[in-house]
Every structure is written in structure tokens, then in C-alpha cells.
Amino acid sequence: MARPGPPLARLAWRVLRYGRTEQLAYRLPDWTVLFAQVHAAPDGTANLTAIIHYLFWVWDKTTRQVTGQVLHSVMDAQQAEALMRSYGETLIERGHRRGLKQGLAQGVLRILAARGLLVDEQARQRILTCTDMATLDTWFDRALTATTLSEVWGEPTQQ
Template identity: 35%
Template sequence: MPSVTHEALVELFKNRPTLAAEMLQDALGQPVPAFTEARVESSDLSEIVPSDRRADAVIVLLVGEQQRPAMAIVVEVQLGPDLDKPYVWPVYVTQTRARHRCPTRLLVVTIDPKMARWCSQPIDTGHPGWLLVPLVLGPQGVPVITDAELAKAAPELAVLSALAHGQGEAGEAIGVAFLAAAAGLDEERRAVYGDLVLSSLNAAARRTLEAMMKAGYEFQSEFARSYVAKGEIKAKAQAVLTFLEARGLEVPADVRERVLASTDLAELDLWVRRAAVINDARELLSSATS
């Protein structure tokens, strides 16, 4: 089962189709043809490989008025060893090349230096002269994005930077740059990217950013306000349960679930007051509808 981090990394390349070409050229020094559009194509390669095996993403670079494919890039996110990959990666490349009839590159993305070395091993296909050497984007190849304007122009790259370098000394600066970019994102990306960035930062950087958001930092965005509000709701819900338990009241599972599911601060405030006087935890919920 792919992890949340794996799926989030894949989404970065799908949400910004030019990112694969940018990383090939800027980070890995691979020549990329001039193109007018980068398009996400189907990564279902079930004509040859089983339906449960498909590339993470396939990006096709298009040129001219006819939108002719100039290059295809198979993007594979790899966070741990998988002994199947040396066998299926050549299939992904050849099948994508056959489908789009253009030169095809294999770009493997990882945020683990050890995995970068594992992924870089040449794959001997067994055919004379055909040795597939994956192009690997590891943490060392990802730029450190601490400039707010650059983060605004390429938010996916800012998130990738946090994943690769958020545990280092630049973690705080990377997080601040992302906050500047977060305001310009749609709600869904803002939520997903924001959680991903904050979870990637070292503890000190995360505490600093949380303090900035609570204090109304100048780069405060809708994401920051949302993040702070979620924290207040979570703390208030926990306070309700803690109060009940401190009074020696048994909290049934359905009551606990209902309290933790609440997103209404006014409701939670009411429950905190009720928790001080009721004699049965179930009375907490009956008061909400009275």
C-alpha cells in the first residue's frame, strides 16, 4: 500500500507537469527538448504489465501546433527497496515509448540518500547493449527553496524542498517561504501541501512556524489560519474528555467519537462547561440538541 508521502510526491508532479522536465534539466543536467506544453498522460500500462502495476506518473512534453510528443518522462517515486522495480522499470520505459512514439526517460524520485544510491544501480536487461540507468532525483538534487517569490512561482518545488531538506538547518526558512506561497493555492492543495510541509520540518522549525502563525505573522495565509483553528479545536475537544475523566466519569466510545469529530468551537465551549456539572457523560450530547 503506497504511503501518504509517496502519494503526495506523485501529486506534486501531476499538479505541476513541468516539474519533471525542470528536475531533469536543472537538477540532473539532462537535456530536455523545447516544448510548448507538459501534459499528464495515463500511466496505466496494463497492455503488458498486470493491472496492479503501473507507473506513478507519465508526463509527455508536446511541441508545435500539432502537439507532437517530443519526450515522455516516466516518474517513479521510490521510498523503499522493491526488488520488482528492476524488472518493471524497463517495461514502463519501453511501453511508454511505444505508446507515444518518442524518446522516453525514467525519472526516479526519492527523499532518502540511501534509496538514491539503490535506485541509481544500472539495470542489465539481458539484451546486448541495453543497460538501463535510472535518472535519480535524490535530496541532494532538490534545490533549497527559501525565497518567497520562488515558492509562489513554484509551490510544488517548495514542497519538494521541504520534504528533502526540512530536517536540516534551512527547515525554518523553507517553511516561511511556503507560507508565502500557501495563500495563492486552492483550498485542497493548500491543505495537503501545508500538512506535508509542516510534517517534514524539524521540531524546532515546526514550533517556530506554528508560533508565527498564531501571532499573525505577515505571511499568514488562509492555510495558517486554518491550521491554527484546527489546533484550537483539537485542544478544546481533548479538554472536554480530560475534564470528564478527571471527574471519574466513564466516557463511552460513541461520546468520545462525537466530541473528537466536532469542528464547532462554540459547541465545544458549551461541552466544557457542561462537563463540569453533569453526572453522566451521555448527558453531554443530549444537551447539544436541547
């Protein structure tokens, strides 16, 4: 069933419709013409990048292989590889940052434990769920010399 509208809208509709189904890998080759039309448009590479980014979130090994084949059929090999690699690198970088944050949070907890500070579950969750690297860095530095959790948080001590 053909959907009316510009090629990008038709391709996006199909990718979204089948993106989380087992049928996606089997249907992708049928959309090669749409991929080519999207690529030929003025913002084609940017639009294909958005589609590929979505596919990275939902695809399995088969879908990845078929997507690579479709891209290679609508653009030169160097462009196709660059497009797939650029988003792969983005995912790796995101995972690297997430790993650094988790490692830093674990480090804060280990320092506090080594210093003999009691870390209740609420404080533990506050540290583990923090996603701001600057805050985690600050807590890490403060944990090295803190004698209370309030000092780690940077809260004034009550007298």
C-alpha cells in the first residue's frame, strides 16, 4: 500500500510502522527506491541520518545487515559506511559517558565507605542516579575529606 506524500514521509511512515517488528529486515529492500529518493533530496543525507538513528535503536543483526545493503545501493560505499559509522560512534560515545558517570558514582560510594561514613539508601540512590558529571566530580572531591554527608552535598553544617 503506497502512502501519499513526499518520499521522506513515506519512508518514515514505513520505518516507524515496521520498526519494532520482525518484518522490518524483510521489508527494507522493498524501500530502496524511497531511500534513493530521500537521499537525492536537498537535505537527503541529514534525513537518512535521522532514519538510520532510529533504526539503530530498534534493529537486530539482520536488520543492520539489510540496512547496510540498502544504503550501499543508494549511495556510494564511502558515504554509506560513514553514515552508519557516525551513528555507531555516537552510541559508543554515549555508552562511554554513561560508564564514566556510573564509575564516578561508584567511586564516591567507595570513598565514603572507606572513610567510614554511613550512606543510607536515599543518599546511595542520590549518588547513583546523578547524571551530571560536574556534580559527581564535586561530590568525589568532597568525599575525599568529608566527615559528613552534608559536606559531600555542600550543605551548611547545622550548629
